[in-house]
Amino acid sequence: MISRSAFPQWNESDARARLTSLIREHDGPVLLCLQDVQMVYGFVxxxxxxLIAELCNVSRADVTGVLTFYADLRTTPPPAIPVRLCAAEACQAVGGRALAQAWQxxxxxxxxxxVDTGVDEPIFCLGNCALGPAAMVGGQLMGRATVMSLKERVAGIRDGGRSSVGGES
Amino acid sequence: MTVYERDLGTPAVSAETQVSLTIDGMPITVPEGTSIMRAAALVNAAIPKLCATDSLEAFGSCRLCLVEIEGRPGTPASCTTPCQEGMTVNTQTPRLDKLRKGVMELYISDHPLDCLTCSANGDCELQDMAGAVGLREVRYSDEGENHLSAGKDESNPYFTFDASKCIVCSRCVRACSEVQGTFALTIAGRGFGSEVSTAKGTDFLASDCVSCGACVQACPTATLQEKSVIDRGVPSRKVKTTCAYCGVGCSFTAELRGDELVRMVPDKQGGANAGHSCVKGRFAWGYANHEDRITEPMIRDSIDDEWRVVGWEEAIQFAADRLKKIQADHGIDAIGGITSSRCTNEEVYVVQKMVRAAFGTNNVDTCARVCHSPTGYGLKQTFGTSAGTQDFASVQDADAILVIGANPTDAHPVFGSRMKRRLREGAELIVIDPRAIDLVRSPHIGAQHHLQLRPGTNVAVVNAMAHVVVTEGWVAEEFVNERCDVESFKAWERFIALPENSPEALEETTGVPAAAVREAAETYAKAGNGAIYYGLGVTEHSQGSTMVMAMANLAMATGNIGRPGVGVNPLRGQNNVQGSCDMGSFPHEFAGYRHVSDDSARALFDSAWGVSLRGEPGMRIPNMLDAAVAGKFRGLYVQGEDIAQSDPNIHHVEAALKAMDCVIVQDLFLNETARFAHIFLPGTSFLEKDGTFTNAERRINRVRPVVPPLSGMSEWGVTCAISEAMGYPMPYADAAEIMDEIAALTPTFAGVSFALLDEVGSVQWPCNGEAPMGTPVMHEQRFVRGEGQFVTTPYVPTDERSTRRYPLLLTTGRILSQYNVGAQTRRTENTVWHAEDILDIHAADAEARGVADGDWIEISSRVGSTRMRARLSDEIPAGVVYTTFHHPVSGTNVITTDNSDWATNCPEYKVTAVEVRPSMGAGL
Amino acid sequence: MTVWFVPRDAAAKSMGADGIASALLARGEEVIRTGSRGMLWLEPLVECASERNGSRVGWSNVTVADVNEDRLDTDHPAYLGEVDLLTYLSRQQRWIYERVGIIDPLDPQDFQHHGGLAGLKAAMAMAPADVLEAVKTSGLRGRGGAGFPAGIKWQTVADQEPQPLRGQPSRATRHKFICVNADEGDSGTFADRMLMEGDPFSLLEGMAIAAYAVGADRGMIYLRSEYPEAWDILCGAIEAARSEGWLGESVLGSNFAFDVEVRLGAGSYVCGEETAMLESLEGRRGMVRAKPPLPAIKGLFGVPTVINNVLTIASVPGILARGAEAYAALGCERSRGTQVFQLAGNIAQGGIVEMAFGVSARELVEDFGGGTLSGRPVKAVQIGGPLGAYIPPDQLDVPMAYEALADAGAMLGHGGLVVFDDSADMAEQARFAMECCAEESCGKCTPCRIGAVRGVEVIDRLRQGDNIETQTLLLRDLCDVMKQGSLCAMGGLTPNPVLSALDHFAEDFR
Amino acid sequence: MSGVVEQDARLVVMANQIANNVPVGGEVPQQVADHIGKFWTGAMRADLKRIAEHSSDQLRQEVVAAVALLA
Structure with missing residues (x-):
């Protein structure tokens, strides 16, 4: 979920170094490694x-199993500014479905x-249930989202600035 | 006989406390922790199940096995709910019926409705359970989401994976993890999208799968199924027998349709394998019907002549005449025989009996000469018996496992899986091996200590470990004082404590850092139960026997003998190495390891056999070959062994064979040795044999005839016929009678009979009046020889050293999919995994010689040279190269030397000084 | 000097709080970032005091323009006056949330000044067994949904010997774990997030108390990845707590060693189920484990493990600081203490209401919540998250307590209430419940793995008017199989919203 | 090299190797003699005696001493 806009190319020796130190410090590190790779490279x-199988001393199938279980983990590069709309009940109660259609x-x-925002992969709850519809745009949480505010936020991030309503601290 | 194994759903539990409960009104008492499912099965309450099977831990996913427990809410799964004292369980109620039917309705809503044409029809648990819960209709729309168009993976030569029939019970995934320990399978995705999968982007063949068959065995549907069943149909009858590959000695059920073998299924009751198998035993039996099989006797006057097919009578008479003539011309001792570890105890016994009684010489040896003869020598000297101390199950109680010169995951895979299971549970692992074998690091397994020694320095390393134990004060004083010969201990203690045996002093010799030796010694001595497992990397050295004794010393000094979880355990190469040794195949010993000079033993055999036996040893195999070259030894009976491929320095072996007047080869195929034979006697595959094999844990297993002998004669029958033609009849009605004679003449076998084995499955010798059901763990109260004997073990470097001309050390080993010289496995689909022998070479050594990965190279030693392809490997250190010896074309033994163990002449296969050069083109 | 308080809570930030803070800083003001007061419809709610610990006045829905144009004065239409005196807050009984919105979540001094650490100090002055006794006496029950008495769970863990992690040699170091389930995946719930973002030290303090009581040496927080702000704050808090000596080899200078690690989920609702969470914390697929063995006996990496929800653990410092009896005095019947209710969905005044058990759903929705945001009549309230029943308005007088809700065929869950107005299509909501289950099922057990997909399909056919009676019967049978046959609560409770919709709003299915 | 010479050479190697490897602490010639007595054929022992008589320089001292002890 925590996303960055520009990702470097896969580099095995860098990844090996990062993951090796991660594994040294943590028990049960497979998921951590996958998350770390995705954080650095945008996808797995x-x-x-x-590499993760080798370093964690698990099988490639083990890693495949974990990789394919979690919705966050992706095997293709992410869009530049992912937009993900909350599809859960609290947001449905304040027009979440209509927003999703309008956004589509x-x-x-x-x-x-x-192209910039990719396909909306619905997300179930962003913890902003009193201020729905909620959305996550480029990693930033939005409340009372509308197509207009979403577009503004996307434009703001695309232009490298911050839109008028908040941003990362 | 047809024995259907009942599946109790969850594994047995051992617990001190018992609990009593009532299931469907029937009282039962079980060990605490036993699942309700298992308890119910024991009272024959049929609870439906799909994801549960008693070879796997309970999983709780299928939800067919729900039950009601009085006083508890809900409907817990019986597989994951343990029995408790006083529980009242109902397994059959209207509510449960409805739930189970509802669950089954869901399953069938995503399953092809093709039972009648399905290859598993009649052998499908899903089908059985649908019937058991009484499902009559599926109310869900047939247009719903489904997996019916999911594809098939046919990449494995032996089984298919048809995803459309998968019910995602995870039994295959769990079997691959829990039982086999390979972790080649996973569930990918989640929810309705969950699917059994190998690693991303691989099919079964390209995955980590080792084709052990555990997944196929575990699959309750036709999803994972043997291709042979698809081709030939569901089997209709079963015969229990024993695998004829490695020394693990797995029990199998041969399943036939009519007289056609359809599949081999590992036997859950098998004492050695407990339901597990490897790719060889499970699938690689096709050689038994291979077109290369010779089924009629053949003879020829000279090896330059063509073979002439003859009848049995003619062949036998021809053999007897030739042998008699040699004896007349060159003396009684000019002929001899070699027994085979691939043959049954009964077959081996009659060959050695024929040599001793009919030939009148002790010139009988066995192929164990070239593998585990140092084990026999070393363990007899120290413990008093020439056998491993433990049963395989003992590894489950080990806290520290010391693996020396063995590669169990390749060479003894079913035991390797047991060991891996214990390692995953937390046993510590020390590997002493020049190579980084799989156990050093593979998924979920890792050695705490890998002592990557220079080949040939085993004794130095183990001496150094023992030095640490002694000088750090970790000797198990009480054990040594009570159980061992204290004088010998003191002498050994003085010797081993010498500074020259310290890890520091030996560091340069062994190449192992002193600190690593010290840590490993501490782990072995202090972890609790320390168990040693070793293989040919120990025995096939010039100090093979010394090394066996060095390990025995270490085990005794640390008190690691005489209870489960400890011991000194040889992993035997072939199925019946232990048995062929037990049966008196050595030139100096009668059955039961009694020296031929032992007057009372000899008297016993004299009187039983009605002959006067010789009291001095006969020739060992290398002595026979040397004498042949010298013209003094001229006739040889070779039972099921291919010495022209498997013995060292092939040029010398060939010269010896060529020099003989009569070479009799008894085998399935025209092997390399048969090129020099005058008489070829067709042998029987294990599927045709009736007898027993004795595995590495001294377990005597029945081998039952699955099909009649293709040649029309049993092998022991042929031997008896030759003996008779030589003038010494050996009239046995059947194999059971041979075992009866063995039992009568061998104290450790006194209680063994086919009747007992048929009744209890298997026993481990000693099996006699003191131990009527056999002896899983030896030396429990006292050593067989009385007190444990310490033997000083000075490290003496081998003469075979790397020189400027031959700067690399070659060591050899096996790979999982192939077996020894490959006579069997090369005639199966197993070749897809290992089609040729390849030389592993370290990148630095390769670079220095201009060798790239995949290049053809020439490898030469001071006795010969051969060619093969190279693979750059980081599993071996620089200065060492490694290959397998499965393919005759690569002729690995062309380059191995005559060096051998000082005490037993076991060849020094594991150390050959060589040079490697790039070579053009393939083959010789 | 004037001090400004601007929340850094994710909900406040989602409404522009960061912009306000930047604007204030740009004007050279002193700004303290706090958690949120929990009156989310007022966010960004900006407060101001004449000194750091003075009384605060506030303005709601502040804009950057308000700051830049210097409009934040008592004449501003959104001026709220003294924030503590607002009825929404003053009516509450804040125990867990007493510091949330007031302190800087990452300032150890601020935390201590407002009573933080008193619980841990009190606990460590007692024998571990007495701490266990206090937790039992308090009547504290798990806030994750199941409501299991925390003290009994802790006792079970305390009774176990520490163990080496699974697969490690018996000679390896032995451990017990305190695991906090912060995988707050239920729609309509956000109390864990706000607590972690507003007062993370209280969570760490509660974990340390639990560890002290049961003899654990390691703590793990499993945080859902959808909460990046909480991640930042928790990581900062753990680091600060280590440097304060509240965590580490020597907690508060004693021999007691305890440290905490936080790990992120990766987008899996079922990982909120405790055994799936353990699998995920171990880095594996988040597959539900069958019980027994209980996690208290074989939990994380196979060692004895306390698993509690964020709010359960965060209740503990207060129990030790103010006394178990004070806590037990709150609430009704066997539901003791306070619950942090979360008002969400179509509601005018959404946010956090911490009250003793026993307050009615109607009081929460109508009195605190002010009815629907749309102003239209309430059609249904889903209580206890996506697996909770849809309650029609005439049943809203039910007291919010474990037993009373169970009696009414509902459940407390994590204390969330999601309000729907009369435009909602309850058949669509029922379908969504199945769809969500299908999407999030771990896939282990058959009723959930296949049943949820079939549930969607059956409801679709129902809504198409296809053979309504047969399909209704099939749907009820399916719900029965899922309810009684599923391995975990996800498959087992998914029928709740479905059947409640079918029972109370049958007309929506035609 | 003729077969007989080759065979003699092997016996020399074997005997010397035994002498070189027997456990320390005991009398080496006696141990060598015991070992050869237990595992060698009469013909091999006779050959060794012959070698010891005619070309004892190939044999280690302990082997020569052991030959004297052979039955």
Missing amino acids: PTAAVE QACDQDDQLA
């Missing part, structure tokens, strides 16, 4: 599966927007 390339329409009409 196949080469990482092999907006993306259908604006190729750049669609």
